Amino acid sequence: MENYLYFRKLRPVKATATFSGSSNATNAFSGVGVAANLDNINEIASIAVTSSAGGGTGHASILFETTAVLPAPAYSSTALAIATGSVHYIDPANQALSNGVLTLDAHTVAGGYSLASGDTVTITFKQGLETSFMYPVSAFKGLVATDTNTTSLHFASILGDATDDVVTIEHANGKFEDICKLMNDACNAFPKEGKLISVIDLGFGETNILGGSNPASITSIEYAPEGGAAGMAT
Amino acid sequence: MREENYLYFANDGGNSADKDMAMFPASTFRGAVSISNTTAEFFFAPQDGTGTTANGVLLTFAAVADASGATSSSGTGNAHVGDGVTRSPNTRIVMDKFAQLASGNRKNTNNFTVIKDLNTLPANEGAISSSGISEVTAVAITID
Numbered sequence: 598m599e600n601y602l603y604f605r606k607l608r609p610v611k612a613t614a615t616f617s618g619s620s621n622a623t624n625a626f627s628g629v630g631v632a633a634n635l636d637n638i639n640e641i642a643s644i645a646v647t648s649s650a651g652g653g654t655g656h657a658s659i660l661f662e663t664t665a666v667l668p669a670p671a672y673s674s675t676a677l678a679i680a681t682g683s684v685h686y687i688d689p690a691n692q693a694l695s696n697g698v699l700t701l702d703a704h705t706v707a708g709g710y711s712l713a714s715g716d717t718v719t720i721t722f723k724q725g726l727e728t729s730f731m732y733p734v735s736a737f738k739g740l741v742a743t744d745t746n747t748t749s750l751h752f753a754s755i756l757g758d759a760t761d762d763v764v765t766i767e768h769a770n771g772k773f774e775d776i777c778k779l780m781n782d783a784c785n786a787f788p789k790e791g792k793l794i795s796v797i798d799l800g801f802g803e804t805n806i807l808g809g810s811n812p813a814s815i816t817s818i819e820y821a822p823e824g825g826a827a828g829m830a831t
Numbered sequence: 832m833r834e835e836n837y838l839y840f841a842n843d844g845g846n847s848a849d850k851d852m853a854m855f856p857a858s859t860f861r862g863a864v865s866i867s868n869t870t871a872e873f874f875f876a877p878q879d880g881t882g883t884t885a886n887g888v889l890l891t892f893a894a895v896a897d898a899s900g901a902t903s904s905s906g907t908g909n910a911h912v913g914d915g916v917t918r919s920p921n922t923r924i925v926m927d928k929f930a931q932l933a934s935g936n937r938k939n940t941n942n943f944t945v946i947k948d949l950n951t952l953p954a955n956e957g958a959i960s961s962s963g964i965s966e967v968t969a970v971a972i973t974i975d
Contacts (some may be wrong), residue, residue: 600934638866647889723868729923
């Protein structure tokens with residue numbers, strides 16, 4: 598029988614970035630791991646723009662609502678009045694996310710919002726493409742230290758090409774032995790019956806490392822499947 | 832003889848069309864990835880033997896909403912946008928149940944393992960031993 602190794606990326610509940618005034622794109626969001634790997638817009642449940650000084654312009658179709666509870670926002674037209682501190686919710690489906698930077702459609706486009714300098718944009722995360730993943734232990738090929746605080750786990754490609762899928766772990770300096778022990782314990786737990794082993798779960802404000810402490814002080818994991826985001830969905 | 836656990840998937844068709852049903856040896860499972868907050872895809876070594884194009888089974892489940900959001904203590908408005916859809920617990924639940932079924936000990940059994948059976952066959956030809964993982968609402972099989 599075999600264990601299955603489960604991982605979930607570092608994703609906070611929310612993250613906020615400001616707009617400094619270029620191309621209607623926010624500054625890079627922080628606290629999300631490596632910003633360059635934050636590319637999947639379907640990991641974003643909602644986008645809220647808080648006006649800094651009443652500037653900015655929104656398309657009439659965006660939602661203006663300051664007190665709504667919105668698990669499933671209805672992006673219907675309501676009165677649009679941008680004022681200092683006002684919050685507007687815009688549909689993530691209309692926006693673009695690349696390298697940790699959110700670029701909004703302009704207000705001339707349905708669902709768009711033209712930002713003003715100093716505006717803040719808050720995103721709420723949800724489960725999306727490659728947020729979490731699992732591999733059978735038999736797919737684990739080994740691990741290697743790549744710099745003083747980084748270890749890469751190699752798995753056989755999920756799609757079957759020659760390039761490994763790589764899970765990159767950021768941890769405290771020199772904590773390689775703790776990563777080795779973590780993987781040894783995860784792979785060899787429950788050898789007779791086999792189970793799903795939650796190895797590293799950093800999703801939505803949680804830090805769960807194999808159900809116990811975090812001696813390696815793991816701070817984030819990045820995931821680079823061989824197929825990449827575009828190749829994953831068949 | 833080597834023991835093997837065979838994993839059965841069937842969509843909500845009538846097992847009358849291409850890829851309405853598929854079965855894979857558990858040993859050919861390569862891994863699974865979340866695709867959205869309502870889907871995860873499970874990949875297997877291809878049945879055509881080329882090894883280059885994975886076979887995939889996309890399982891759909893519900894995004895769990897936060898029914899108590901309106902009265903939650905964490906506030907209203909911006910504090911609540913996206914509540915309840917973020918953690919999507921069903922992703923892990925489905926992966927966990929798959930792991931349990933795929934790693935089950937098949938010794939002294941003579942049947943295969945139903946991961947999910949949604950087919951609409953007559954009762955006597957429907958799910959053989961189980962309908963499978965209860966959270967799964969749709970199955971899509973890709974075999975190139």
